[in-house]
Amino acid sequence: MNRRSFLCAGSALTVAAVSGCVGRSLDEVQTAEASSGSSTQDSTDVDNNPDGVDEETISVGEDSFGPSRVILNVGGSVTWTNESDVEHSVTSYAYSSDAADWSIDQQLEAGGSATHTFDQAGIYQYYSTALGTFQMCGVVFVGNVDTGWNNPCLNE
Structure with missing residues (x-):
C-alpha cells in the first residue's frame, strides 16, 4: 500500500x-x-445543604436564641418559641452583604411562638428588639449556601 x-x-x-x-x-x-445509565446532569442536589433539616425549633431565652445558627432545606420551617418571661421579637436584619432580603417582625409574648417557612435558598439574619441589634441575633441558612457567617452578637 x-x-x-x-x-x-x-x-x-x-x-x-x-x-x-x-x-x-x-x-x-x-x-x-x-x-x-449515564447522564450529563450533575446528580448532587444543588438546592440543599447535606446538613440541612426540614424543621427546626429555636428557643428564645432571656438573652439569646438557641440554637442561634440553623441549617434548613429549601421549603423548611423554623418555629421560634419564647421561653423567657420577657417579650421578644424575631426581626429581620442584614448583618452582612450576602444576607437575604426578607422581612419579618414577629412579636413573641412570654410563652408565645411563631413559625416561618423558607421557600428560597439564602442567608436569613435576624435579631430581637428586646435587647438590640448586636445583643441577641441569629441566622437561618437555607439550601446550599456558605454557612461560614460569624454571628456578631455578644451572647454567642
Whole structure:
C-alpha cells in the first residue's frame, strides 16, 4: 500500500466515524444515556445543604436564641418559641452583604411562638428588639449556601 492509498483509507475511516456522531437528535442522546445509565446532569442536589433539616425549633431565652445558627432545606420551617418571661421579637436584619432580603417582625409574648417557612435558598439574619441589634441575633441558612457567617452578637 502506497502513502496515497493509506491516507485515503484513513480519511475514509475518519469521515465514517465522525458521521456517526453528527446528526443525532437530543432525544436519541437522552435515550442512549437512559439505557446506559449515564447522564450529563450533575446528580448532587444543588438546592440543599447535606446538613440541612426540614424543621427546626429555636428557643428564645432571656438573652439569646438557641440554637442561634440553623441549617434548613429549601421549603423548611423554623418555629421560634419564647421561653423567657420577657417579650421578644424575631426581626429581620442584614448583618452582612450576602444576607437575604426578607422581612419579618414577629412579636413573641412570654410563652408565645411563631413559625416561618423558607421557600428560597439564602442567608436569613435576624435579631430581637428586646435587647438590640448586636445583643441577641441569629441566622437561618437555607439550601446550599456558605454557612461560614460569624454571628456578631455578644451572647454567642
